[in-house]
Amino acid sequence: MNKKKVALISTGALGVLSVGALSLIGNYFYNLAINPKTSKEAIFGSKKESKETSGETVNEALSWLLCSSNYSDIYVNSSDGLKLHGYKILNNTTTNKWVITVHGYTSKGLEMNNYAKEFYNMGYNVLIPDLRGHGESEGNYIGMGWDDRLDILEWINYILNIDETSTIILHGVSMGAATVCMTSGEELPDNLRAIIADCGYTTVWDQFSHQLKSLYSLPNFPVMNASSVITRFKAGYTLKEASALAQVAKSKTPILYIHGDKDDFVPYKMMDELYNATASEKEKLTVENAAHAKSATTDSELYWSTIKKFLAKHV
Incomplete structure (x- = not known):
């Protein structure tokens, strides 16, 4: 066998190995970040920190939503055929004002308890969805907001x-x-x-890149590229298009x-980029x-007074 053939065979073998390695890398990080069945303690370190990425951590047994709100379970179908669950809370006053308040990554609608109560006290009817792959909604992947945007339309x-x-107004925390x-x-x-x-992120690519560097000290390439390909194959979207x-x-x-x-989870600078x-x-x-x-x-009075002033201009 001449040297040229040996070189071609070696190059091909390396290519196959590289594709295989990238596939393993992409699948690993897809399962870590996008598969809702994977434990998020690997990312957050504890269940408590995982819940805190979505906002308030509430004791479900004592939550206003479950105990005092007179809520009803409601359902819609997504454009791709998933059964999505939500909580509907009608205000005691007669009003046509609604808020849809949206939870964060790896969380569920119940975790929006305190936000829902505040909007209710402001005179709003409240709708709290479980995003796809979360809570009681169907779904075998996390939409990271991208597919979820179409679910919000439903x-x-x-x-x-x-x-x-x-x-109607929309309110969301973190991934919400x-x-x-x-x-x-x-x-x-x-x-x-x-x-x-x-505290929303700019793009899924930027957010995962930040976490990749922060948690694993890894560069974007080739991990993000491989993960994006696998996400496109398994979830139907790329990490860059989810913007x-x-x-x-x-x-x-x-x-x-x-x-x-x-x-330092969703970098503060992202607010100005979005703005x-x-x-x-x-x-x-x-x-x-x-x-x-x-x-x-941290500053409840400032948070809600600013929201009230903003809404007074537009609702």
């Missing part, structure tokens, strides 16, 4: 079917904030008046951004000394 339509004169930002770039009814995005930045650039809905300046990219009316609030998803508890 929840908006649910409300419009109840009352076509309703006025990215979800409502991604929703902002879609064709939305005039009923949707405002969006509140609390809140691109969506808010098309937004016609006023957006209030909130972020804690001590957030600067937003085409619609926009405001921003920095909550000093607030870590990730802790703005509402």
Whole structure:
């Protein structure tokens, strides 16, 4: 066998090995980050920290939602055939104002208990979805806000079917904030008046890249590239196309951004990146000394007074 053939065979063998290695890498990080069945303690270190990425950690046995809100379980079907679950809480007052408040990564609707109660006390009917792959909703992957943006449209339509004169706002924390930002770039009814995005990320690629460096001290290439290919194959979207930045650039809905300046999970700088990219009316609030998803508890008065002033302009 001549040297040229040996070189070609060796190159081919290395290529096969490289593809195999990249496939293993991509599958590993896909299962770690996108598969909802995987324990998130590998990422967050503890169940407590995992829950805190979505906002309030509540004792379900004592939660206002389950014990005092007179909620009802509701369901819609996603555009790709999943049965999605949510909680509907009708206000005691007669009102056509609605809020859809959206939980974060690896969490569920029940974890939005404190936010829901606050909006209810402000006179809103409340709808709290379990995002696909979370809580009681179907789904075998985490949408990271991208597929979820289309699911939010189904929840908006649910409300419009109840009352076509309703006025609706969206509120989200962490991945929930990215979800409502991604929703902002879609064709939305005039009923949707405002969006509140609390500590959302710019793109899934940027967020995972940050965590890859922070938790594993690994560079983007080739891990992110391999993971994106596997995500496209298994979940139907790429990590780069899942972009809140691109969506808010098309937004016609006023957006209030909130972020804690001590957030090292979703970097604080991402708020300005989103704010600067937003085409619609926009405001921003920095909550000093607030870590990730802790703005509402670090300075509750500032958090809710800012939201109330913002909503008074648009609802």
